Amino acid sequence: MTLSRIRNFSIVAHIDHGKSTLADRLLALTGAMDPKKAVDQVLDSMDLERERGITIKQHTVRLPYLRQDGQEYTLNLIDTPGHVDFSYEVSRSLAACEGALLIVDAAQGVEAQTLANFYLALEANLTIIPIINKIDLPQADVEGTRRQIAEILGLNPEDAIPISAKFGTGVPEVLEAIVHRIPPPPGDPAAPLKALVFDSFYDPYQGVVVYVRIFDGRARAGMPALLMSNGRVYEVQQVGVFTPEMKPVEELAAGQVGYLTAGIKRVADAKVGETITDAHRPTAASFPGYRDAKPMVFAGLYPVEDTAYQSLRDALDKLRLNDSALTFEPETSLALGFGFRSGFLGLLHMEIVQERLEREFGLTLIVTSPSVRYRVVTTGGETLEIDNPSKLPPAGAIAHLEEPYVRAAVFAPTEFMNPIYRLAQDKRGEHRALEYLGKRVHITFDFPLAEIIVDFYDRLKSISKGYASLDYDFLEFRPSELVKLDILLNGDPVDALSVIVHGDKAYDKGRALAEKLRAVIPRQLFEVAIQAAIGSRVIARETVKAIRKNVTAKCYGGDITRKRKLLEKQKEGKKRMKQVGKVEVPQEAFLSVLKS
Amino acid sequence: MIGLADLRPSQSGPALGLYLHIPFCRQRCHYCSFNTGPYRPAAMERFLTALCREIDLVGDADWAGRASIGTVFFGGGTPSLLEADEMERLLERLRKRFSLAPATEVTVECNPESLTREKAEGYRLAGVNRLSLGVQSLDAGLLVKLGRLHSPEEARHAFETARHAGFDNLSVDLMYGLPGLDLARWEETVREILAWRPEHLSAYALTLDAGSRWARSGVAGLPDEDTVTAEYWALARRAAAAGYEHYEISNYARPGFRSRHNQVYWRGEEYVGLGPGASGFLGDIRYGNVEPVERYCALLEAGTRPLGTYETLTTAQRQAERGILGLRLSDGVPPDWLAGVGPLVEAWKSLGLLEVAGGRCRLTEAGFWLSDSLFVELLPPAP
Ligand SMILES: Nc1nc2c(ncn2[C@@H]2O[C@H](COP(=O)(O)OP(=O)(O)OP(=O)(O)O)[C@@H](O)[C@H]2O)c(=O)[nH]1
Numbered sequence: 001m002t003l004s005r006i007r008n009f010s011i012v013a014h015i016d017h018g019k020s021t022l023a024d025r026l027l028a029l030t031g032a033m034d035p036k037k038a039v040d041q042v043l044d045s046m047d048l049e050r051e052r053g054i055t056i057k058q059h060t061v062r063l064p065y066l067r068q069d070g071q072e073y074t075l076n077l078i079d080t081p082g083h084v085d086f087s088y089e090v091s092r093s094l095a096a097c098e099g100a101l102l103i104v105d106a107a108q109g110v111e112a113q114t115l116a117n118f119y120l121a122l123e124a125n126l127t128i129i130p131i132i133n134k135i136d137l138p139q140a141d142v143e144g145t146r147r148q149i150a151e152i153l154g155l156n157p158e159d160a161i162p163i164s165a166k167f168g169t170g171v172p173e174v175l176e177a178i179v180h181r182i183p184p185p186p187g188d189p190a191a192p193l194k195a196l197v198f199d200s201f202y203d204p205y206q207g208v209v210v211y212v213r214i215f216d217g218r219a220r221a222g223m224p225a226l227l228m229s230n231g232r233v234y235e236v237q238q239v240g241v242f243t244p245e246m247k248p249v250e251e252l253a254a255g256q257v258g259y260l261t262a263g264i265k266r267v268a269d270a271k272v273g274e275t276i277t278d279a280h281r282p283t284a285a286s287f288p289g290y291r292d293a294k295p296m297v298f299a300g301l302y303p304v305e306d307t308a309y310q311s312l313r314d315a316l317d318k319l320r321l322n323d324s325a326l327t328f329e330p331e332t333s334l335a336l337g338f339g340f341r342s343g344f345l346g347l348l349h350m351e352i353v354q355e356r357l358e359r360e361f362g363l364t365l366i367v368t369s370p371s372v373r374y375r376v377v378t379t380g381g382e383t384l385e386i387d388n389p390s391k392l393p394p395a396g397a398i399a400h401l402e403e404p405y406v407r408a409a410v411f412a413p414t415e416f417m418n419p420i421y422r423l424a425q426d427k428r429g430e431h432r433a434l435e436y437l438g439k440r441v442h443i444t445f446d447f448p449l450a451e452i453i454v455d456f457y458d459r460l461k462s463i464s465k466g467y468a469s470l471d472y473d474f475l476e477f478r479p480s481e482l483v484k485l486d487i488l489l490n491g492d493p494v495d496a497l498s499v500i501v502h503g504d505k506a507y508d509k510g511r512a513l514a515e516k517l518r519a520v521i522p523r524q525l526f527e528v529a530i531q532a533a534i535g536s537r538v539i540a541r542e543t544v545k546a547i548r549k550n551v552t553a554k555c556y557g558g559d560i561t562r563k564r565k566l567l568e569k570q571k572e573g574k575k576r577m578k579q580v581g582k583v584e585v586p587q588e589a590f591l592s593v594l595k596s
Numbered sequence: 597m598i599g600l601a602d603l604r605p606s607q608s609g610p611a612l613g614l615y616l617h618i619p620f621c622r623q624r625c626h627y628c629s630f631n632t633g634p635y636r637p638a639a640m641e642r643f644l645t646a647l648c649r650e651i652d653l654v655g656d657a658d659w660a661g662r663a664s665i666g667t668v669f670f671g672g673g674t675p676s677l678l679e680a681d682e683m684e685r686l687l688e689r690l691r692k693r694f695s696l697a698p699a700t701e702v703t704v705e706c707n708p709e710s711l712t713r714e715k716a717e718g719y720r721l722a723g724v725n726r727l728s729l730g731v732q733s734l735d736a737g738l739l740v741k742l743g744r745l746h747s748p749e750e751a752r753h754a755f756e757t758a759r760h761a762g763f764d765n766l767s768v769d770l771m772y773g774l775p776g777l778d779l780a781r782w783e784e785t786v787r788e789i790l791a792w793r794p795e796h797l798s799a800y801a802l803t804l805d806a807g808s809r810w811a812r813s814g815v816a817g818l819p820d821e822d823t824v825t826a827e828y829w830a831l832a833r834r835a836a837a838a839g840y841e842h843y844e845i846s847n848y849a850r851p852g853f854r855s856r857h858n859q860v861y862w863r864g865e866e867y868v869g870l871g872p873g874a875s876g877f878l879g880d881i882r883y884g885n886v887e888p889v890e891r892y893c894a895l896l897e898a899g900t901r902p903l904g905t906y907e908t909l910t911t912a913q914r915q916a917e918r919g920i921l922g923l924r925l926s927d928g929v930p931p932d933w934l935a936g937v938g939p940l941v942e943a944w945k946s947l948g949l950l951e952v953a954g955g956r957c958r959l960t961e962a963g964f965w966l967s968d969s970l971f972v973e974l975l976p977p978a979p
């Protein structure tokens with residue numbers, strides 16, 4: 001296939017605007033997928049993606065496209081996730097492409113991730129094809145959306161293609177636009193191999209499978225592949241394409257997108273952004289490399305059964321093979337025993353990891369309240385980073401504390417400005433800029449990350465009838481008046497329940513937390529006193545009364561099995577309890593810090 | 597699959613218990629979830645024939661003739677719906693097949709309204725030596741609310757009738773934690789019942805078991821936990837003062853009059869269950885007969901034993917059960933049975949819920965009332 005017949009593109013958009021659905025239509029129309037076998041959002045192949053109806057990982061697929069005039073093209077499509085936790089997936093996908101389909105939901109209009117992804121595509125120098133989706137919806141506003149594309153994104157409104165990904169309307173035009181507007185990939189098939197790794201996953205049989213975009217030269221089985229960042233050489237075992245299943249091919253040549261395997265054992269050995277070349281005939285210059293995905297929130301993961309520690313470590317090791325953004329290191333808690341402090345891109349990422357650990361590895365876990373990473377400047381002049389509140393040095397040793405700030409963009413119809421400002425104030429936001437874009441405003445704030453990881457997004461959605469959207473990125477560390485709030489159960493501090501909060505909010509937080517714990521800690525054989533304290537000062541107190549009665553009175557005519565089943569049911573309810581000192585604390589208690 | 601041949605008592609065990617289930621009532625009580633249906637003479641007749649056939653089928657087993665029977669218990673349903681001659685017929689049949697000694701405890705559960713002087717005497721002549729009278733309450737309004745068919749006066753009268761018929765081992769069943777029952781009324785009930793001087797007293801806190809009318813419809817006026825707990829303690833105190841031993845969570849007896857049959861269950865001893873839905877425990881197998889009376893009769897009419905469910909206990913389950921059951925008794929269990937949950941035993945001791953004395957580990961009266969919290973910890977981990 002000559003380069004002129006290849007097109008490489010990503011589909012990007014705000015969450016839920018219909019990327020994966022458009023991918024379905026493109027697969028069907030080009031014959032890559034038998035329509036009879038097709039399920040909705042077929043590329044969302046993980047169970048979790050299907051259940052939640054969202055894309056978590058990028059998905060690559062090669063489409064053979066036979067045009068009316070008999071000319072054959074190869075289109076390489078990359079479907080990307082829309083959720084802000086996974087914007088990292090978007091940027092690296094774009095690196096493998098010359099074009100991007102930027103979808104805008106005609107009923108929602110341009111939203112925060114539309115903008116964020118638009119800028120990512122611009123920075124990557126891609127040709128952008130604006131697409132207005134969901135025109136079948138009664139509340140679709142095609143002309144209004146077209147105006148926004150012109151006013152907000154500065155694109156030519158005439159270029160936007162109105163479609164219904166759901167019903168297929170306008171999708172043939174999208175295919176034609178891909179061929180006409182997106183340039184064919186540059187590159188020289190005769191030059192030394194130069195391939196960019198833009199993703200990878202671990203397969204138990206083949207080892208690491210790397211997603212590659214070939215920029216120059218050819219890759220084929222048997223050749224010695226040099227990983228330029230670390231100097232390691234592997235023999236290429238297989239090259240292939242995604243159809244969407246993995247299908248081996250003879251070779252991948254310049255301009256093409258596909259995968260290769262080379263007996264690489266660890267995903268870390270073939271990082272995203274890596275340059276692969278021919279060890280015998282290396283290319284002159286490597287790609288600049290790529291920043292690692294940085295975890296933003298941290299939480300302790302502990303097995304409910306102490307004996308499952310090793311299984312948890314094995315499971316985390318396996319998950320990390322496919323999830324380079326996941327970090328973990330061993331930690332011990334007085335309350336919870338042995339576990340791991342893990343880092344995540346955001347709360348959705350954390351939930352997904354927890355769900356996968358429990359579902360795919362059969363573990364029962366306690367997840368502690370998520371925390372951001374704080375910086376401690378000690379009186380001795382040292383700077384420490386801590387991601388676990390219980391590791392905070394004693395107050396006397398702290399000169400000052402710093403917390404991470406993000407620069408956040410809120411994008412919303414003008415009528416919601418007031419409630420948005422009120423919410424921002426409540427979340428310690430600092431206003432930076434305000435821009436009117438037609439009937440919408442684009443407001444820039446600086447927020448402490450800790451304030452927005454939890455319920456900010458939900459509240460933003462609810463005060464704006466779902467119309468406001470959010471995007472954010474790490475900005476810097478800033479000094480802040482922070483205090484550590486401890487929780488004591490029957491007088492003993494529970495390290496896993498400690499949180500770091502802003503001084504102004506400590507009282508409210510302490511009270512809310514104590515109340516919440518009273519609601520979730522079940523009654524025990526003795527009274528349980530719950531206290532919230534800052535240092536030695538108790539700021540809130542609640543009590544869980546003792547159980548009065550727990551007995552199966554009857555003998556049921558010798559039906560011991562029935563009696564035992566009643567007990568087994570009771571025991572089932574206790575499965576997620578962790579013994580903390582003498583007190584049994586349910587799993588949800590540790591997350592209640594989050595919800596109060 | 598187990599075969600019938602596997603259903604046999606272990607060689608070494610003590611005497612067997614026999615439980616016979618009589619699955620009819622004139623009316624279902626509103627709290628009741630047991631296997632029982634409306635009484636019809638024709639259905640009773642068909643059922644008795646089937647029950648005799650079941651006795652014969654079990655009696656055919658090679659071990660049956662040799663097995664000595666320590667206790668016989670007629671439960672229900674309402675066993676006192678049986679006429680005296682029907683009772684005689686059943687006990688005759690049992691004697692033919694098993695070895696019942698004169699000392700064998702033979703109990704019949706009786707509802708006050710169906711116990712006449714004539715019936716009581718007939719039962720005694722047939723070999724019954726213990727009656728358990730379902731009094732439940734001495735509050736006329738409450739009895740109606742519970743769906744009982746007798747008044748407080750009829751209950752007292754039935755008790756006296758049984759005494760006059762010569763029964764020197766009588767038990768009374770009571771319930772507390774009832775909707776609308778206040779503590780004062782309960783204390784009065786207890787005081788009056790104790791004045792009757794029954795040899796034995798069972799008192800159950802109401803539970804809304806699935807399958808009962810109240811579990812379906814709900815019921816207004818249930819007392820709170822504190823009230824039920826106060827009722828438990830009121831009974832415990834008054835019974836002790838009157839010379840009764842609180843020998844099991846829900847059972848009290850004057851010295852020498854503990855229910856031997858129920859102790860078979862709590863001590864993990866073996867018993868044969870006869871009748872629809874009856875449970876049995878032989879060897880290491882717990883089994884239950886089919887529950888519907890119609891199906892039970894049809895199977896026996898076809899000459900088949902009416903087994904419904906069974907499970908073979910693992911060693912871990914047996915060990916868990918003997919602790920869970922044994923701790924229901926004030927006799928408790930040998931401390932080494934709880935060796936696996938040492939820290940828990942210590943915690944329970946420190947809370948005054950459990951004591952170790954005389955080589956036994958036993959729950960206190962406070963511990964009885966919270967016992968399920970301990971028992972769940974004794975269950976073997978789910979497989
Ligand atoms: N009515 C209508 N609904 C659509 C259309 N396209 C997509 N949808 C629906 O919009 C929802 C989101 O579609 P997806 O394709 O999963 O969206 P996505 O952009 O891939 O979402 P993420 O991957 O989570 O960012 C689904 O319920 C689709 O059925 C359309 O053209 N019309």
Ligand SMILES: [Mg+2]
Nearest residue numbers: 019020054055
């Ligand atoms: Mg998607």
